[in-house]
Amino acid sequence: MSDFRKITEEDSYYNDIEKMSTSTILTSINQEDQKIATAVKKVIPQIENFIHVLVKKMQNGGRLFYIGAGTSGRLGILDASECPPTFGVNEDVVIGIIAGGDKAIRTAVENAEDNTNQAIKDLKQHSISKNDCVVGLAASGTTPYVVKGLQACQELNITTACITCNPNSPITEVSNFPIEVLVGPEFITGSSRMKAGTAQKLVLNMMSTTAMIKLGRIKDNKMVDMQLSNTKLIERGTKMIAKSLKIDESKAKELLLKYGSVRKAIFHATH
Known part of the structure; x- marks a missing residue:
């Protein structure tokens, strides 16, 4: 060579x-x-x-x-x-x-x-x-x-x-x-x-x-499937949901913790 x-x-x-x-x-x-x-x-x-x-x-x-x-x-x-x-x-x-x-x-x-x-x-x-x-x-x-x-x-x-x-x-x-x-x-x-x-x-x-x-793991420019492994990521996910669904953050956080991911929370809230 x-x-x-x-x-x-x-x-x-x-x-x-x-x-x-x-x-x-x-x-x-x-x-x-x-x-x-x-x-x-x-x-x-x-x-x-x-x-x-x-x-x-x-x-x-x-x-x-x-x-x-x-x-x-x-x-x-x-x-x-x-x-x-x-x-x-x-x-x-x-x-x-x-x-x-x-x-x-x-x-x-x-x-x-x-x-x-x-x-x-x-x-x-x-x-x-x-x-x-x-x-x-x-x-x-x-x-x-x-x-x-x-x-x-x-x-x-x-x-x-x-x-x-x-x-x-x-x-x-x-x-x-x-x-x-x-x-x-x-x-x-x-x-x-x-x-x-x-x-x-x-x-x-x-x-x-x-x-x-x-592979569909990002929506728009957001990490909708990220793991909620710390407070920072829960806050980030809460803001994503609040913005997407046009709801207040306390309701968004409730949905996030209930369904475990941004994608699932938005899906269940809109279907």
Whole structure:
């Protein structure tokens, strides 16, 4: 793969960082961060192509899996864990899996990302099938846990995608829908938790949010299926219902608590 470039490991554009003033460090990081949204914009067509397939599969009961190691794995788990409270879906609809298991969410697990057979074992614990889609997250595009995991999925006719920050990396060869966000070298050489991590977070936000909108989980611009897990969300839901039904907030709150979601409260009040 002669065109493969490990941009994520290339030297930073900035030298003698430790001698910089605090203001210069912050300004320089911000300057680099401004490149991320532009890089993501360039891959919107690739994200869209994957979303079309993903939504069809999810409409037929399929699930979305993220697999990754280190920062990438944590970002997948973060996105997956926010789908149930935000969109009211079950916890087994979007699933994040990290190399090294749940312990690796908080602390690095030695050699976990180099285990080539573990990802498919982890996926099989969730009874993965060709109805599902698996997104491999690897800034470098070379993480063995992720690359071999996607390869095993393809052998089982499971749709694969990836989010990486290096062009023509090994992960793209095992992805039906490769998404390459080229953000350039990091402010601190090789620290892919920075620009590469932010780029992955942006794409994950776009991916899960768009899929959930297409699956009917948003009405107008409101989270009508959100879980009422704290006072702030109950207040938000109350305001939504009051505005929609043109009733006072005390009555709206009563309906919300009775039916358990904004969507159900509005439905029962209007039918």
